[in-house]
Amino acid sequence: MMILERIGTYFQMVFDLAAxxxxxxxLLCSVLLGIIFxxxxxxxxTLGVALLTALTxxxxxxxxxxxxxxxxxxxxxxxxxxxILINIPGTAASAATALDGYPLACKGEAGRAIGLTTTASAIxxxxxxxxxVSISPLISFFALQFTSFEFFLLAFFGILISGTLTSPDLVxxxxxxxxxxxxxxxxxxxxxxxYPRFTFGISELDSGIxxxxxxxxxxxIPQIIQVLRERFQIGETQKLQRILPEFGTxxxxxxxxxxxxxxxxxxxxxxxxxxxxxxxxxxxxAKNTSKHPERFGKGEITGVLSSEVANNACVGGxxxxxxxxxxxxxxPAAMLLGALMLHGVTxxxxxxxxxxxxxxxxxxxxxxxxxxxxxxxxxxxxQVVKVLRIPAQIFMPVxxxxxxxxxxxxxxxxxxxxxxxxxxxxxxxxxxxxxPIAPLVIGVILGPMADENLRRALMxxxxxxxxxxxxxxxxTLFLVIVWTVISQFPxxxxxxxxxxxxxxxxKSCEADFDTDNPEEG
Amino acid sequence: MIEKETLRKADVYSGLIIFLFGAWIVWQASxxxxxxxxxxxxxxxxxxxxxxxxxxxxxxxxxxxxxxxTALKRIGLKTFxxxxxxxxxxxxxxxxxxxxxxxxxxxxxxxxxxxxxNIPRIDFFLSAMLFLIVFITMFYFDxxxxxxxxxxxxxxxxxxxxxxxxxxxxxRIGRILPFAKDIxxxxxxxxxxxxxxQLIRGSSLLRKKxxxxxxxxxxxxxxxxxxxxxFLLVPMxxxxxxxALTDAIWYFEF
Numbered sequence: 136m137m138i139l140e141r142i143g144t145y146f147q148m149v150f151d152l153a154a155x156x157x158x159x160x161x162l163l164c165s166v167l168l169g170i171i172f173x174x175x176x177x178x179x180x181t182l183g184v185a186l187l188t189a190l191t192x193x194x195x196x197x198x199x200x201x202x203x204x205x206x207x208x209x210x211x212x213x214x215x216x217x218x219i220l221i222n223i224p225g226t227a228a229s230a231a232t233a234l235d236g237y238p239l240a241c242k243g244e245a246g247r248a249i250g251l252t253t254t255a256s257a258i259x260x261x262x263x264x265x266x267x268v269s270i271s272p273l274i275s276f277f278a279l280q281f282t283s284f285e286f287f288l289l290a291f292f293g294i295l296i297s298g299t300l301t302s303p304d305l306v307x308x309x310x311x312x313x314x315x316x317x318x319x320x321x322x323x324x325x326x327x328x329x330y331p332r333f334t335f336g337i338s339e340l341d342s343g344i345x346x347x348x349x350x351x352x353x354x355x356i357p358q359i360i361q362v363l364r365e366r367f368q369i370g371e372t373q374k375l376q377r378i379l380p381e382f383g384t385x386x387x388x389x390x391x392x393x394x395x396x397x398x399x400x401x402x403x404x405x406x407x408x409x410x411x412x413x414x415x416x417x418x419x420x421a422k423n424t425s426k427h428p429e430r431f432g433k434g435e436i437t438g439v440l441s442s443e444v445a446n447n448a449c450v451g452g453x454x455x456x457x458x459x460x461x462x463x464x465x466x467p468a469a470m471l472l473g474a475l476m477l478h479g480v481t482x483x484x485x486x487x488x489x490x491x492x493x494x495x496x497x498x499x500x501x502x503x504x505x506x507x508x509x510x511x512x513x514x515x516x517x518q519v520v521k522v523l524r525i526p527a528q529i530f531m532p533v534x535x536x537x538x539x540x541x542x543x544x545x546x547x548x549x550x551x552x553x554x555x556x557x558x559x560x561x562x563x564x565x566x567x568x569x570x571p572i573a574p575l576v577i578g579v580i581l582g583p584m585a586d587e588n589l590r591r592a593l594m595x596x597x598x599x600x601x602x603x604x605x606x607x608x609x610x611t612l613f614l615v616i617v618w619t620v621i622s623q624f625p626x627x628x629x630x631x632x633x634x635x636x637x638x639x640x641x642k643s644c645e646a647d648f649d650t651d652n653p654e655e656g
Numbered sequence: 657m658i659e660k661e662t663l664r665k666a667d668v669y670s671g672l673i674i675f676l677f678g679a680w681i682v683w684q685a686s687x688x689x690x691x692x693x694x695x696x697x698x699x700x701x702x703x704x705x706x707x708x709x710x711x712x713x714x715x716x717x718x719x720x721x722x723x724x725x726t727a728l729k730r731i732g733l734k735t736f737x738x739x740x741x742x743x744x745x746x747x748x749x750x751x752x753x754x755x756x757x758x759x760x761x762x763x764x765x766x767x768x769x770x771x772x773x774n775i776p777r778i779d780f781f782l783s784a785m786l787f788l789i790v791f792i793t794m795f796y797f798d799x800x801x802x803x804x805x806x807x808x809x810x811x812x813x814x815x816x817x818x819x820x821x822x823x824x825x826x827x828r829i830g831r832i833l834p835f836a837k838d839i840x841x842x843x844x845x846x847x848x849x850x851x852x853x854q855l856i857r858g859s860s861l862l863r864k865k866x867x868x869x870x871x872x873x874x875x876x877x878x879x880x881x882x883x884x885x886x887f888l889l890v891p892m893x894x895x896x897x898x899x900a901l902t903d904a905i906w907y908f909e910f
Contacts, residue, residue: 307726311716
């Protein structure tokens, strides 16, 4: 009965949102803007969400979320345009799509490929939305049992795992980036005793470092510098034919679509891991399980489907830890967290009590966003691909101005600009040196949670760390953290390989022994 | 990202810098109250505001050291010595003079001057127009010689503006002439456009690019600024000549 009631509430919300013409206009415009941001190489959905956060400041929470989630969904899908038509991924999330999408375009099947990615992306988002609705109450229930130790360990785990999985070079660099983010979160008056930390007498730093300008700086400025320094040129665009939804191909590939969606949701729900990893893992899984792996990379439709379903399924997956634990599942989700805080919504286990219908509302928005994305993709793809002809030297300076006015308008504080630019320039150097930026941002966001909960936990236990080992969830998290760290060291890998060798050798010896003496068996 | 071999050499230095940064955090955190009284509250170590920064600083130190050790182990002491020699040789100057680095300087100077010099003092529309026209022409022309000439022209203008504000000239002239700084920047903007036109007038392709750049540079701040100022009701960081004009039009203040 309760489930039916929830389903009823959900569809009521979808209907309420869709009944308002203003919402529909915002939804379609935001999806279109998201697709443009995703399609243009050098721009990402994270940047789109970051820049649009400033515009949503005056909106109510539901409309703001409608706008931002639509950009997120549209941006994740839009990356496939550039991947398919010019072989340059519009976003990192669609890099795997280029492997088979571009060969398809070269064969004169660009319209078919974009039609398929549009439908696949919409399906991916809808499946992830179903997971968000069904898993959230469960996670929320467990999270309510968490105490300060668990929250500290969870925040710490989020930063570590994000650093481990997003580092393009050495894992240590990912961890360093995470801890640098934690340091940035320490700046300002501390939450328990109001003591000024690293403020150097500057009163503007007393309230701490604002998350949104840091995010805009960390994602926007390096992008502009990188694209223009490397003299990025867009190649020749492949011809785009009629776009068809290809429902027949979709129906034939349903098991693969479900597998890719599960991969996307799973990876999306891991803190700080973005759509790009989901797409690559899904692509790899599709190739490894295919009867014709040799066709991959030469225009295999399953390759395109698997990566696109997974990267869009990541959107709903990233919402699961964001809404239930207050831990963003991906960089754009981190940006959404900043936006939610601006609107007075604090995601976490208490969200179901403070805003009982909020998760349902997000799910309803995801459904509407995916449907709008499908409609816009099917009808306007031919027009949208024209933006690929705009040179980076023209749109990147405009993005620069948007970064500046966006950072300033949140709080109308010029100090935000003074902060955004150094963060951006430092982030550029860090990226050039192989440090990932996602853990840094996750560190800035989760820092206050880790700091406050560590001290609160120690206050309750009177300075004892023993509860970590006596509470099952704490102990599990602690062991996972230790394993995450230890597994990165060569000594551990050598030990593991030796152990595996021994076990397998013994097993093979036993097997040999059994075959030598069959009468004994 | 830099290629792996060069990256390992750079990691030795970045590891060292990160280690020192971590040490600085620990040093700063050690000045925070650990067991002393703060705001009438007697502290204990586990609620001290220093606890978390100490932990973060120590971890940064440790990881920096690990990175330094890993990188040094990979490249070896001999290569490390070679990179040290390179840092103190003329090759470094040659590297810093490459076009790719010049492109970075140009962007850094543009952003720094916009954020720290122009936006807080000069009308937002004019600051944004100057930023966009310089940025677009420098990079859209896509010629190293032109980039260099335009960059140095802009640098000279920015240096002049810096002296103008730092020397207190703005206060003195501003008392006599309203919107003096905005008029000055408008002059700089026009001067830049004339200089750029002089440089490219021989090429029809570059002339077309210049016109496109000019339209974007004028149109974008007007559209973005109008949305923020009149629809989202966000006052501009600095409101001067153009804002006064748009206010007059918007509110019919004639």
